[in-house]
Amino acid sequence: MLVKRRATYAGGCRSAGRLQCTSRVLSSFIFRHLSYKDAALRIGYFVFLLGVLVITLALYSALQNGEDGEVFPSVVIFAAPRPFSFRGGRPDLLGAREMLAVRSWLALGPEVTVVLFGQDSSILYLASNLGSRVTVASNIDFSFLGTPFFHCMVARSQNSSSAISVIIDPETILLPNFLIALRCAYKLDRDWFLISRTPSISNFPFLMHNTGKHWLKEDGSRVRIEKLQEHVKQELRWSNCSEKLLIAWNAGEVPLHAGILPPFLYGRGFHNSWLLHEVVLSDFRLVIDASYIASTIYPENLTYYDFWGNFSIDNGHVRWEEGVNQRLAALYGSHFLEGYDKLRKHLYFIKCSGRYAFVNAAKKVVFSTEGCNEQSFVLKLLRDQQYEMLFFLKRLLHWWIQKKWIHCISDLGNLCSPKQAFKENKQLALLDTAFTLESLLKISADNDKTVVLAVAGHNYRDMLMSWVCRLRHLHVSNFIICALDAEIYQFALLMGLPVFRDQLAPSNISFNQCHFGSECFRKVTKVKSRIVTQILKLGYNVLLSDVDVYWFNNPLPLLQSFGPSVLVVQSDEYNETGPINLPRRSNSGFYFSRSDPPTISAMEKVVKHASTSSLSEQPSFYDVMCGEGGSTRVDDNHCLEPDTNLTIHFLDRNLFPNGAYKGLWEEEDVRSACKKQGCLILHNNWISGRERKLERQVLSGLWEYDPAMRMCLQSWHQPNLTSHSF
Numbered sequence: 001m002l003v004k005r006r007a008t009y010a011g012g013c014r015s016a017g018r019l020q021c022t023s024r025v026l027s028s029f030i031f032r033h034l035s036y037k038d039a040a041l042r043i044g045y046f047v048f049l050l051g052v053l054v055i056t057l058a059l060y061s062a063l064q065n066g067e068d069g070e071v072f073p074s075v076v077i078f079a080a081p082r083p084f085s086f087r088g089g090r091p092d093l094l095g096a097r098e099m100l101a102v103r104s105w106l107a108l109g110p111e112v113t114v115v116l117f118g119q120d121s122s123i124l125y126l127a128s129n130l131g132s133r134v135t136v137a138s139n140i141d142f143s144f145l146g147t148p149f150f151h152c153m154v155a156r157s158q159n160s161s162s163a164i165s166v167i168i169d170p171e172t173i174l175l176p177n178f179l180i181a182l183r184c185a186y187k188l189d190r191d192w193f194l195i196s197r198t199p200s201i202s203n204f205p206f207l208m209h210n211t212g213k214h215w216l217k218e219d220g221s222r223v224r225i226e227k228l229q230e231h232v233k234q235e236l237r238w239s240n241c242s243e244k245l246l247i248a249w250n251a252g253e254v255p256l257h258a259g260i261l262p263p264f265l266y267g268r269g270f271h272n273s274w275l276l277h278e279v280v281l282s283d284f285r286l287v288i289d290a291s292y293i294a295s296t297i298y299p300e301n302l303t304y305y306d307f308w309g310n311f312s313i314d315n316g317h318v319r320w321e322e323g324v325n326q327r328l329a330a331l332y333g334s335h336f337l338e339g340y341d342k343l344r345k346h347l348y349f350i351k352c353s354g355r356y357a358f359v360n361a362a363k364k365v366v367f368s369t370e371g372c373n374e375q376s377f378v379l380k381l382l383r384d385q386q387y388e389m390l391f392f393l394k395r396l397l398h399w400w401i402q403k404k405w406i407h408c409i410s411d412l413g414n415l416c417s418p419k420q421a422f423k424e425n426k427q428l429a430l431l432d433t434a435f436t437l438e439s440l441l442k443i444s445a446d447n448d449k450t451v452v453l454a455v456a457g458h459n460y461r462d463m464l465m466s467w468v469c470r471l472r473h474l475h476v477s478n479f480i481i482c483a484l485d486a487e488i489y490q491f492a493l494l495m496g497l498p499v500f501r502d503q504l505a506p507s508n509i510s511f512n513q514c515h516f517g518s519e520c521f522r523k524v525t526k527v528k529s530r531i532v533t534q535i536l537k538l539g540y541n542v543l544l545s546d547v548d549v550y551w552f553n554n555p556l557p558l559l560q561s562f563g564p565s566v567l568v569v570q571s572d573e574y575n576e577t578g579p580i581n582l583p584r585r586s587n588s589g590f591y592f593s594r595s596d597p598p599t600i601s602a603m604e605k606v607v608k609h610a611s612t613s614s615l616s617e618q619p620s621f622y623d624v625m626c627g628e629g630g631s632t633r634v635d636d637n638h639c640l641e642p643d644t645n646l647t648i649h650f651l652d653r654n655l656f657p658n659g660a661y662k663g664l665w666e667e668e669d670v671r672s673a674c675k676k677q678g679c680l681i682l683h684n685n686w687i688s689g690r691e692r693k694l695e696r697q698v699l700s701g702l703w704e705y706d707p708a709m710r711m712c713l714q715s716w717h718q719p720n721l722t723s724h725s726f
C-alpha cells in the first residue's frame with residue numbers, strides 16, 4: 001500500500017528552496033577558501049564560476065525533475081502504551097505523554113498509521129481521541145501482569161501489509177526528519193533494519209497544535225520545525241543503551257534474523273538489543289543507525305502540561321519481569337557470547353552540513369542515495385567524471401567537504417551493545433523467589449475470589465500452553481498454574497504465566513508414561529486435591545481444570561450458580577443412558593469447589609483417604625463424596641456427603657462431556673458436533689498415551705498454540721499445525 005502526496009516536509013533544504021541552498025554552499029566556499037590578492041582575477045574567476053554554476057544548476061534541476069508528487073512508502077508505527085489512569089476526567093501525566101507522542105507520529109505525514117497494542121480501556125480511550133489513523137490491537141499475548149510480549153508484537157507487525165514497520169517506545173516523540181531517514185532507507189536496493197537510539201531531553205517546552213500539524217511554543221506561537229530541531233540538538237543527552245530504542249524495517253524479502261525470537265516481555269529490557277544483535281549477526285539485512293539525526297527524543301519534563309496526579313508502576317513486578325527477560329537473553333541466541341566489536345558492518349544515517357547521507361563508519365565512505373529527497377548536490381557533482389571543466393573546483397570542494405565530513409563522522413559511536421545493557425542491569429530479582437501461591441492468588445483471583453487451577457508437569461507443556469491460550473482468548477484471566485517439576489516451572493515463568501511450584505510434588509514424572517492408571521499418574525493426581533484444599537483454606541474458590549480440557553466457553557458463571565455447600569464435578573460415565581453418578585464416575589480432573597466449611601472438610605477427607613491409598617486420587621474422591629459403592633447417592637446425578645452435608649452435583653454431560661461420551665472425539669468436525677449439543681468444555685480423556693492424546697487434540701483443531709513460535713494462535717497467525725511432530 002502506497003500513499004501519494006507531494007513532498008512538503010521541512011528539514012534541510014526544502015524542495016522549493018533547493019537552488020538557493022545550493023548556491024549558498026558554493027559561494028560560502030568561494031569566499032572562505034580563495035585568497036587571491038588580485039581583485040580583477042578574483043572577479044574574473046567569480047564570473048567564470050558563476051557561469052559554471054548556472055550550467056550545473058540547470059543540470060541539477062533536470063536531474064531532480066519528477067520528484068514532486070512522488071509515491072511514498074506506507075509506514076505503520078506499532079507501540080504498546082502503558083495503561084494510565086484519569087484524574088478529573090483527564091489522563092494523568094503518563095497518558096498525556098503518550099498522547100503527545102502518538103500525535104507527533106501522526107504529524108509526520110498522511111502515509112503514517114499507528115497500531116497500539118493493549119487491552120486496557122485507557123488505550124482504547126487514547127486511540128479514540130486520535131482519529132481514524134490510530135487503531136488498537138489486543139490480539140497478541142500478554143503476561144499475567146498485563147505486559148505484552150515482544151515476540152508477538154514483532155510477529156504481528158510483520159503481518160502488516162505496509163511497506164515499512166516501526167516499533168517505538170510509547171513515550172518517544174518523533175520529529176519530521178525521521179520520515180526522511182525511512183524514505184532514504186526505502187530507496188536502498190537491499191532489505192534493511194533501522195535503529196534509532198532515543199536521547200533524553202530535560203526540557204521540551206513545546207506542544208502540538210490542535211490540528212496535529214505543527215508545534216507551538218509555550219506562548220502559543222508557532223515554532224518552525226528547524227528551530228525545534230535546533231533546540232533538541234542543543235539540549236539532548238545521549239542515554240545509555242536504554243530500551244527506548246526505535247526499530248524499523250522494510251517489508252522486504254528476507255527475514256530480520258535467523259532463528260526464533262524468544263518470548264521477551266516488552267519494555268522489560270534486553271529484547272531490543274537482543275534482536276539488534278541477532279539481526280547484525282545473521283547479516284540478512286543492512287543495519288542502519290539513524291540515531292545521530294536526533295529524530296527520536298524522550299522528553300523528561302513537559303513543562304507546559306498541568307497534569308493530574310502521578311503514575312505508578314509496581315517496581316517489584318517490573319524487576320521480576322526484567323529478570324525473566326534477562327534469563328531469556330542469556331538462554332537464547334548468541335547475545336552474550338560473541339565479541340560485539342567485530343560487528344561493524346552497519347551504516348549510519350547522518351546529517352552533515354545540511355545534507356543527509358549514509359556513512360559506513362568502518363570504511364569512512366559516504367553514500368548518497370539517488371533521488372532521496374535531501375540529495376547531496378555536491379557529492380553528486382564530485383562523483384560525476386564527465387565535467388572535466390570542474391576539475392579544480394572539484395579538488396577544492398573535495399578538500400572542504402572531506403574536512404566537514406570527517407568531522408561529522410568522527411563523532412559517531414558504537415551501536416548499542418547488549419553487553420553494556422547487561423552490565424547496567426546486574427541487579428535483577430531472583431526469579432525463583434518471586435511469586436508464592438498466596439501472592440498469585442491475590443493478583444489473579446477475580447472479584448468473587450475464584451481461581452481456575454491447572455496442575456501440569458513438563459510432559460504436558462504444549463497442552464498447558466494451548467489451554468492457557470484458550471483461556472486468554474475467552475478473556476479468562478483468573479487462572480494459576482501449579483508446576484509439578486522444575487522444568488515446567490522454568491518454562492511457565494519464561495512464558496509469563498502465573499505459576500507456583502509445589503514443593504511436595506513427586507520429583508520423578510515420566511515424560512511419556514504418565515497416563516491414566518500408571519504409578520506416575522497416581523502420584524500426580526494426589527497433588528491436585530492437596531493443592532485445591534490448600535487454596536480453599538486460603539479463602540478462594542477453585543475450579544480445577546486439567547489442561548486436556550478444552551474450553552468452548554467460560555463455564556464459571558454456570559458453575560457458580562449452584563450455590564454454597566455444593567461441589568460440582570464432571571461425570572466420567574460413558575454409557576449414554578442410565579445414572580451418571582455410579583461408582584468411580586466422578587472425574588477429579590474438572591470440578592468446582594467453594595471455600596466453605598463443608599467443602600473444605602470433605603476435601604480434607606479426600607486428601608487423607610488418598611494419602612493412605614495405593615490407588616489414584618479418583619477412587620478416593622468418589623469414595624469420600626458418594627460413599628464406597630455409591631452408598632450416599634441421592635439420585636442419578638447427586639450424592640450427599642453425610643458428615644458435612646456437602647452435596648455433590650454431577651454435571652450434565654451434554655454441556656460437560658468426557659472423552660468417551662457420544663464418541664465426540666471421533667466426529668469429523670469435533671468443534672461443530674460439540675457446539676451443536678451445547679458443550680461448554682470437552683475433556684480429552686479416555687485415551688492413553690501422551691502422544692495419542694496430543695495428536696487427537698491438534699488434529700481436531702481444538703488447539704490454540706504454536707510451539708515453534710511460542711505464541712498463541714491468532715487470526716493473523718495461523719501456522720499449519722498438521723505438520724506438527726508428536
Ligand SMILES: *[C@@H]1O[C@H](CO)[C@@H](O)[C@H](O)[C@H]1NC(C)=O
Pocket residue numbers: 158159160161715716717718719
Ligand atoms: C497475515 O496473516 C494471515 C493469516 O495467517 C495471512 O493469511 C496473511 O497472508 C498475512 N499477511 C501478511 C501481509 O503477511
Ligand SMILES: *[C@@H]1O[C@H](CO)[C@@H](O)[C@H](O)[C@H]1NC(C)=O
Pocket residue numbers: 203301302303
Ligand atoms: C521541568 O522544567 C522546569 C522549567 O525548566 C523546571 O523548573 C522543573 O524543575 C523541571 N522539572 C523536572 C522534574 O525536571
Ligand SMILES: *[C@@H]1O[C@H](CO)[C@@H](O)[C@H](O)[C@H]1NC(C)=O
Pocket residue numbers: 308309310
Ligand atoms: C505524587 O507522588 C508523590 C510521591 O510519591 C506524592 O508525594 C504526591 O502526593 C503524589 N501526587 C498526587 C497528586 O498523587
Ligand SMILES: *[C@@H]1O[C@H](CO)[C@@H](O)[C@H](O)[C@H]1NC(C)=O
Pocket residue numbers: 507508
Ligand atoms: C525416575 O524413575 C525411574 C524409573 O521409575 C528411575 O529409573 C529413575 O532413577 C528415577 N529418577 C529419579 C531422579 O528419581
Ligand SMILES: *[C@@H]1O[C@H](CO)[C@@H](O)[C@H](O)[C@H]1NC(C)=O
Pocket residue numbers: 575576577578579
Ligand atoms: C448402559 O445402561 C443401560 C441402562 O442403565 C444398561 O442396560 C446397559 O447395559 C448399559 N450399557 C453398558 C455398555 O454398560
Ligand SMILES: *[C@@H]1O[C@H](CO)[C@@H](O)[C@H](O)[C@H]1NC(C)=O
Pocket residue numbers: 643644645
Ligand atoms: C446435616 O443436615 C442434617 C439434617 O438437615 C442435620 O441434622 C445435621 O446436623 C447436618 N450436619 C452438619 C454437619 O451440618
Ligand SMILES: *[C@@H]1O[C@H](CO)[C@@H](O)[C@H](O)[C@H]1NC(C)=O
Pocket residue numbers: 720721722723
Ligand atoms: C499442512 O501440512 C500437512 C503435512 O505437512 C499437509 O499435508 C497439508 O496439506 C498442509 N495444509 C495446508 C493448509 O497447507
Ligand SMILES: CC(=O)N[C@H]1CO[C@H](CO)[C@@H](O)[C@@H]1O
Pocket residue numbers: 238239240241
Ligand atoms: C554510552 C553511555 O552513555 N554510557 C554511559 C552509561 O552510564 C554510565 C554511568 O551512568 C556512564 O559512565 C557511561 O558513560
